[in-house]
Every structure is written in C-alpha cells, then in structure tokens.
Amino acid sequence: MNIFYLILQVLVFPGLLFAAAAGLATSWVDRKVTAYVQMRVGPPFLQPFYDVLKLMIKETCVPAGAARWLFLSAPLLGMAGAALASMLIWRAFLPLGQTFSGDIIVILYLLTMPAVSVIIGSFAAQNPLASLGGSREIKLLLSYELPFVLAILVPVVQTQSIRFSDLLAAAPAVYAPSGVIALVVAVVCMQAKLTLVPFDAPEAETELAGGAYLEYSGPPLGIIKLTRAMMLFIMPLFLVAVFCGGIVFDKGWLPVLGGVLKYLGLVVLVILIRNTAPRVRIDQAVRFFWGPATLAALAAVLAAMIGW
Amino acid sequence: MGFAVNILTRSLNVFHLGGSACNNCDIEILDTLTPRYDLERFGITLVGSIRHADVLLVSGIFNKKAAVRLKRVYQQAPRPIFVVAIGSCACTGNMFQKSYNWDVPLDQYIPVDIYLPGCPPKPEAMIMAILKLVNKLRGAPPDASAGKSRAAKQKRGA
16 A cells, blocks of 8 residues: 555544544534533534634643653644544545454554543643542543453454454444443443543542643643544544444445434433533542443353353 | 634633632622523633633732732743733722732732723623623724624624
C-alpha cells in the first residue's frame, strides 16, 4: 500500500480530521440531549466547534515546576491513539485497505491511550488536585479494563476470530444471550472509559475543580476536549461494530441508516445514564467493576464457549 | 470584527471567585446558571479551574487578605481574561467601605471590564451584563444588543 495514502487515511478521512468533526457533532448531540433532559434549549450546533477553536487562540500556561515537555505532549499522545483507533474501525467498515488478524487487540490498546495520556499529563502538572485526579484515573483504568476485555472476548469466542472483518461478516453477537450480557457490561465499561457520570471521579468538577485537566489551558486543553469528543464518537461505534454488526455500506442505504441509528441509540443511552446517575466514589467503582461486572462478563464468556 | 473576537464571544467559560460575599450574589449567580435561564444557549458554561476560564466572575468585597488571593488567581488565568464584578460590594465596597479590613475597591487590584451593581443583581441583569461584555468585545455600542448579536436573537427566539 502507498505510504502517502496511508498517511492521508490517518490524518484525514477515517482518522484525525473525520473523527474530530464527527466527535464534535456527537458531543453536540450529547449537550442537546442533556439540555432536553433538563428541559432547556441547549447550545447551537456549532458550539463544540467554537469551544475547541476558542481554546486554540488562548494562552498556554505551563505551571511552575511542571515537567514541561511531558505536560505539553501528553494530550497529543491521547489524540493520536483516538485517531488511529478511528482509522482501524473504519477500515473494517469500508474497503479502505486490508484488515489484519488481531486488529481488535490493537484497537483495545489504542482505546486506552487517551486514559494513559490523561494520567501522564495530570502527574506532569505537579498539582496536588491534578495528581489526585490522575490517581483516580489509574484506578478506574485498572478496574474497567478487565470486564471490558472479557466482554469483547464474547464475540471473539462466538466467531473464533480476532479479525474485525470476520466479526462483521458473522451474525451479530447480540443475537445470542451471551452477547446481550456482554453488551450490557461493555456499555457500563464504556461509560467509565469516557469518564462520564457516574464514573467521572477523575475530573470531579465539584471537589477536584477539573481534576486531571486542572492545569491545562489553551491549545493543550483544546486537544484534550477534542480527544474526549473523538472518544465519544469512537467508543459507541466500536461497540456497534463488535456486538451489533456495525454499519454496512455495500448493501444500499437502508443498512447504513440502520447502522447509524444503532450508533445514535448507544450514544443516547450513554447520555441518559450520565444525566440520571449520581457519581460513585472511586472505591465503589473499583468494587463494582471487579465484582459484579467481571462476574457477569465471565458468565457471558462461559456461555459463549458452550454455544449459547 | 476579527476571527479571534468572534470565536471568543461565542464561547465564554466562566470561573466564579467569591470574595467575602454575603452569599446573596452567589445565590443569584447560581440562579443564572440554572436551566430556567439556560446560559449554554450563548455558549456560556461554568468551569471549575481558572486555567479553563475566559471570564473571571467576582462577587463580594475583597479585604486585605482576600485581595492577595484575587491577584494570584488573576495572574494564573490564561490571557485573554475578562473580569466581571457582580454586585455592589465588588463594584464599590458597598457598606463595608469604612470597615477596618477593607482597603481599596476591586478595580485598584485588577482591571475590571464590566461593573454590575445591585444587592444582589437579578439573573436577567447578569445576562444583560454578559451581553454588554460581548458587545464591547465586538466593538458594538454597549446597548446595541437587540437584533445584532446571535445571543440576543436566540434569547428572543427561546
């Protein structure tokens, strides 16, 4: 494959620019639905774009005593991970290039990059509240990864393949009982992966004043917000792809519409959970993910192994 | 109207710093942020950290001890930052002018962009103050809010 074509894919179409635009549009859906839940009008469509653009023209403050280059480069790491994950997922939907055996595992690793970048950035800032947010992010990352990977294991066991295109070609995982349980677990883990309420202890605006992102300002903060928006776009898309058959593009417009509706349904589910649940403490979150969530995911894997 | 000003006025993140306020202005500020007034229509959101802020919302009097903190917070803010003084206390010192620990008015410590007197000012008055700030940034006359700005248009439509 041509290297320039590959770079174009990473930077423009299924990668960075596309994921950023789609992510900001999704975050508008998030804010608008939140506004409707609270019975108000909500922001205009371009509001997330304005928010990020505005941060790009603000001053960047680097706190005294911070590890300067680590502090400034950590947001880029997270954005790169999200852009690459978006590219790999869309390559399975569209004939943009070959998928390869094990790309699901690569995506699982790439999806942890934003969380890792937040941890690095918060500790580099040398702010006590930011480090507290960072330590909560570590605990959250350690707790939700186990049930999340187990849940993703269910469709892998069902289709006997770790290749994305095989998963999409087979019957969707939610047609089996094990797939339904795994999807529920994965949705809860997605909530934590996006650090939305009830699992938003790392940023906790009320007691940590922004937590892990506390010291960021200007363009780095804009990149962090962009990464969060991209993750809000990628995570539901990943679950739709793994559990619900993805978005099929080569069979007319009806399956495309169906795929988009599945995706929007998951997004709205995430938003409704975020608007109706109270925040849990970090120890409650760890106990929940290593207890009931992991057990449910294990049960789903066993059920998938015996063919349910 | 330049690109930067246009973008800036469409997305104002507010950081609220209370001095020694009697809590009345704070309650009205919280009222302004409730769904009833829905400031997110204008792109205004409350943030928890001064590093994320474009507007420093100040209420209450700043006595000799609080003024040091005020200056430090102002210096920590990323530029451009705008200061809105909410309530008579922040504007003038109000009834605490003769107090033993009150020194000089707020604008002797940091530059203030908008003064909003009132004890406390109503939420409507605060929205008007923000619109005047937006008009000031855009170079329009302060009272030209109706019709011209997108925020005013949306306010009428809602």
